[in-house]
Each structure stands twice: as C-alpha cells, then as structure tokens.
Amino acid sequence: MGAMELDILSSPNGMNASVQSLSRLNRVYNQNDSNHGGITQIPDLQKAPQNAVESSLEYDLGSGDKAISHHKGREYIQLAALYWCMFLAGWNDGSTGPLLPRIQEVYNVGYIIVSLIFVFACVGFISGACLNVPFSEKLGFGKTIVLGSFLQQTAYALQAPQLPFPVFVMSFTINGIGLALQDAQSNGFVASLKDHAETKMGLLHATYGAGALCAPLVATQFAQMEHWSFHYLVSLSVATINTIVQIAVFRFKTQDDCLVEIGQEPGEKGTSEHSHFRQIMSLKSVHLLAVFILVYVGVEVTVGGWIVTFIQTVRGGGSKSGYISAGFFGGLMIGRIVLLWVNQKIGERRVLYLYSALAIGLEIVIWLVPSLIGDGVAIAIVGMLLGPMYPITMNHTGRILPRWLLTGSIGWIAGFGQAGSAVLPFMTGALASKFGIKSLQPLLVSMMAFMTILWAFVPGAPRKTD
Known part of the structure; x- marks a missing residue:
C-alpha cells in the first residue's frame, strides 16, 4: 500500500470514503452474482462496526442481568436471616405477659418484686446499647450479631430449669444485652439499604410482630402446666437456630463486606477525628429519638406484659386471657404490613400523629x-396502630443522620429505647401495688400523649456533620 493510501485511511474522512467505495464494489459483485451465479457476496463493511458494538452491548447486558439477579438473591437471603433474628426478639417480648401470673404464683412474689424482671432486662438493654458502638468498630457486624444471639441462648438455658428467683431475674440482663446487640445491628443494616428501605424496615418489624404473636399462644399453654419454665426450652431452640443462621449467612463479615455482596457500595466515611461514640452523643436528634423509642417500647411492652393481668383481675377474664396479648401483638404485626400504603400516602412523619390520636382514643x-370482648378487640386495634411507629422512627433516623454514624446511632436509640420495656412495666407494677392494676389504662394514656409531644420535637431534616 502506498503512502497516499495510508494517509487516506488514517483520516476519518479517508476511512469513510474507503468504506463507501468497498460498499459500491459489493453492490457490483452482487449484480454479477445474480447474473452469473459465481461471485460470493462481500459482507457490508458499513454495518460491521455497528454489529460488533451491538453484540458487545448484548453480552454486557446479559452479564449485568445475571449480576443483578445474583445480588438480589443474596440480599433476600440476608434479609431472611435478619427477619428471623427479629422474630426471636418478638418471641422474647411476647413470652413474658402470659407467664407473669404463673411466675408470681410459683415464686410467691407481688407486683413490685416480679417487676424486677423488667428492671434487670433494662440493665441489659442499656449495657448492650453502650457496648454496641465499640463492638461494631472492633468486631464488625457479623461477629456482633452472632455474639448477641449466643447471649440469648445462654439466658434461656438459665431460665428453663426454674432456678431460684435471683438467678432467674439476673438471666434477663444477659438476655437484654443479646437483644440490644441484635436489634442494633439488624436495624442499622436495613436502614443502610438504598432500595425500598422503608418497605424492608416495615417487614423487618412485622416479623417482630409475628414472633410476639406466636409466643403468647405457646406461653399460655405452658403457663397452665406443671413445668411452665419449659417454655424457655422452646425459646432456646429458636435462639439456637438463629445463631446457626447468622453464622451461615453473614460468616462473621463486616457490614460493608455484606453490602458489597448485594451490589451496594459501602457507606460514606466521616472525617471527624472524634470517636464515633462521641459524635453520636453530640447529636441532639439521637437523644430525642432515643427518648421517643423508650416511651414507645415501654407502652408496647406494658400493654403486652400487663394486659393479661388487667383482663383477669378487672374484667374477670379466665386463664385463656393470654390470647388477648396474642391479639395485641397480632395487630402489631398486621399494622406494620397493611398500613405501609397509608404511611406512604400521608407521609411517615405526619401519619404518626394520626395513629397516636386513634390509639389514645381506644x-x-x-x-x-x-x-x-370490646376490650379484646380494642387492644388488637391499638396494636395495629402502634405497629408502624417503630419502623417509621428507624426510617426517619436513616434520613436525618449521617451514614457513617447510622448503625451506632440506631444501636444507641434501640438499646436505650429498650430500657422503656423495663421502666414503664416497673412503674405499672409499682402503681398496681398501691392503686390496683386498674391504674394501667391512665398510665398508658398519659405515656401515649407524652410520646406524641416528643415526636413534634424530632427534627424533620438532616443535620450536617463532618
């Protein structure tokens, strides 16, 4: 090939001219081929680059579809593991109410003494909330959530043999630490997801409601048996399955590694020189949300824990009154699924005021x-109205707090908030000792009103943090 030919082909215009010439030559050969039948058709060189690009795109799209499908499948497995974890949390909270009258009978203790169960659980929740931040930094997500599950196994192993009352109540501290760690990690993980996080958070807490619904059905039967404490053997089995599932799915990996497995980039990192714990403690919104959750969880556990005693004592219900507690937690579960569209239609921040007003009225x-009968129906509806509040709060936390502080912040909010499951039930026991269990309802009404006022002070927009 001569120098002039090389110059022509090296320029874009020259290349186009050459391709056009070859295309014309192709048409001439085609005519000869039709007339004489002996010339092979030359491929259309104008379309060759385009065909190559299209083939490459089709290959890339096919590979991309396979990658997306793999990531989605992996995400569903991870979510299923976290849902089982929250099922166990609901199972734990739903077990206490039906067993409470039997615990009083077996250990021969009054309202105040039996309420120590909630106090020791409170110590565990707060301890777990404080430990969660350093554990998250040093151990990572996978190890921390397995540690929490193992602590729950230990607690149930101590509760099942009906040991002396001091040992029995102390086991609730171990249980509280385990619950706080798992609650923090599960909520923090789901809040970090970028696609449909609100729906996934609602389903996460719906499984909590499912566990809290199933537990009273089983606990009510055990409460009437001689070996009532064997209920905790069932709890131990559920906790053992949970530990195995968390190890198999997350394999002790960090949260960032688990997010990469589902095709999501790790969250942004902070630039502050201060520790995560110090940064979290400096955020006013974290403390407002923590107090709100404390009151909310307190109301939820107080209803689930003391409503059976209220129905039996004040309304003359029989030994089957434990099923009313199941109705409350069933409503809790249903509300977190059925009312998702209402939350999206009205807006999560505004709809919480509506739910609070209706729950107070009931x-x-x-x-x-x-x-x-009317009380039983109303209690179930109250559960349905209270149900969406916890996931709404966690979703709101994910919107207003920095990503790099999210898991630690949710851990503190959830762990500190779980203290409400001890404070309010203990207050109920103390008031019941002095005024009778009929004092339960005015306490709940006042706490629901206080909770609604607190929500008004929670910031609606994110705060900039280094």
Whole structure:
C-alpha cells in the first residue's frame, strides 16, 4: 500500500470514503452474482462496526442481568436471616405477659418484686446499647450479631430449669444485652439499604410482630402446666437456630463486606477525628429519638406484659386471657404490613400523629367501657396502630443522620429505647401495688400523649456533620 493510501485511511474522512467505495464494489459483485451465479457476496463493511458494538452491548447486558439477579438473591437471603433474628426478639417480648401470673404464683412474689424482671432486662438493654458502638468498630457486624444471639441462648438455658428467683431475674440482663446487640445491628443494616428501605424496615418489624404473636399462644399453654419454665426450652431452640443462621449467612463479615455482596457500595466515611461514640452523643436528634423509642417500647411492652393481668383481675377474664396479648401483638404485626400504603400516602412523619390520636382514643374506651370482648378487640386495634411507629422512627433516623454514624446511632436509640420495656412495666407494677392494676389504662394514656409531644420535637431534616 502506498503512502497516499495510508494517509487516506488514517483520516476519518479517508476511512469513510474507503468504506463507501468497498460498499459500491459489493453492490457490483452482487449484480454479477445474480447474473452469473459465481461471485460470493462481500459482507457490508458499513454495518460491521455497528454489529460488533451491538453484540458487545448484548453480552454486557446479559452479564449485568445475571449480576443483578445474583445480588438480589443474596440480599433476600440476608434479609431472611435478619427477619428471623427479629422474630426471636418478638418471641422474647411476647413470652413474658402470659407467664407473669404463673411466675408470681410459683415464686410467691407481688407486683413490685416480679417487676424486677423488667428492671434487670433494662440493665441489659442499656449495657448492650453502650457496648454496641465499640463492638461494631472492633468486631464488625457479623461477629456482633452472632455474639448477641449466643447471649440469648445462654439466658434461656438459665431460665428453663426454674432456678431460684435471683438467678432467674439476673438471666434477663444477659438476655437484654443479646437483644440490644441484635436489634442494633439488624436495624442499622436495613436502614443502610438504598432500595425500598422503608418497605424492608416495615417487614423487618412485622416479623417482630409475628414472633410476639406466636409466643403468647405457646406461653399460655405452658403457663397452665406443671413445668411452665419449659417454655424457655422452646425459646432456646429458636435462639439456637438463629445463631446457626447468622453464622451461615453473614460468616462473621463486616457490614460493608455484606453490602458489597448485594451490589451496594459501602457507606460514606466521616472525617471527624472524634470517636464515633462521641459524635453520636453530640447529636441532639439521637437523644430525642432515643427518648421517643423508650416511651414507645415501654407502652408496647406494658400493654403486652400487663394486659393479661388487667383482663383477669378487672374484667374477670379466665386463664385463656393470654390470647388477648396474642391479639395485641397480632395487630402489631398486621399494622406494620397493611398500613405501609397509608404511611406512604400521608407521609411517615405526619401519619404518626394520626395513629397516636386513634390509639389514645381506644385506650380511653378500654379504660372506661367494661366489656371483655370490646376490650379484646380494642387492644388488637391499638396494636395495629402502634405497629408502624417503630419502623417509621428507624426510617426517619436513616434520613436525618449521617451514614457513617447510622448503625451506632440506631444501636444507641434501640438499646436505650429498650430500657422503656423495663421502666414503664416497673412503674405499672409499682402503681398496681398501691392503686390496683386498674391504674394501667391512665398510665398508658398519659405515656401515649407524652410520646406524641416528643415526636413534634424530632427534627424533620438532616443535620450536617463532618
């Protein structure tokens, strides 16, 4: 090939001219081929680059579809493991109410002494909330969540043999630490997801409601048996399955590594020189949300824990009253799924005021209208209205707090908030000792009103943090 030919082909215009010439030559050969039948058709060189690009795109798209499908499948497995973890948390909280009268009978203790169960659990929750931040930094997500599950196994192993009352109540501290660690890690992980996080958070807490629904059905049966404490053997089995699942799915990996497995980039990192714990403690919104969750969880566990005693004592319900607790937690589960569209339609921040007002109205009905059936129905509806509040709060936390502080912040909020499951039930026991269990309803109404006021002070927009 001569120098002039090389110059022509090296320029874009020259290349186009050459391709056009070859294309014309192709048409001439085609004519000869039709007339004489002996010339082979030359491929259309104008279309060759385009065909190559299209083939490459089709290959890339096919590979991309396979990668997306793999990531989605892996994400579903991870979510299923976390859902089982929250099922166990609900199972734990739903077990106490039906067993409470039997615990009083077996250990011969009154309202205040039996309420020490909630106090020791409170110590565990707060301890777990404080430990979660350093554990998350040093051990990582996978190891911390397995440690929490193992602590729950230990607690149930101590509760099942019906050991002396001091040992029995102390085991609730171990249980509280385990629950706080798992609660923090599960909520922090789901809040970090970028696609449909609100729906996934709602489903996460719906499985909590499912566990809290199933537990009273089983605990009510054990409460009538001689070996009532064997209920905790069932709990031990559920916790053992949970530990195995967490190890198999997350394999002690960090949260960032687990997110990469589902095709999501790790979250942004902070630039502050201060420790994560110090940064978290400096955020006013974290403390407001923590107090809100404390009151919310306190109301939820107080209803689930003491409503059976209220129905039996004040409304004359029989030994089957434990099923009313199941109705409350069933409503809790249903509300977290069925009301998702209402949350999206009205807006999560605004809809919480509506749910609070309706729940307060129904609690006043339970307080003032002496109807066993009516109270049972109203309690279930209260559960449905309270149900969405916890996931709404966690979603809001994910919107207003920095990503690099999210897991630690949610850990503190959830762990500190779980203290409400001890403070309010203990207050209920103390008031019941002095005024009778009928004091339950006015306490719940006042706490729900306080909770609604607190929500008004929670910031609606994110705060900039280094």
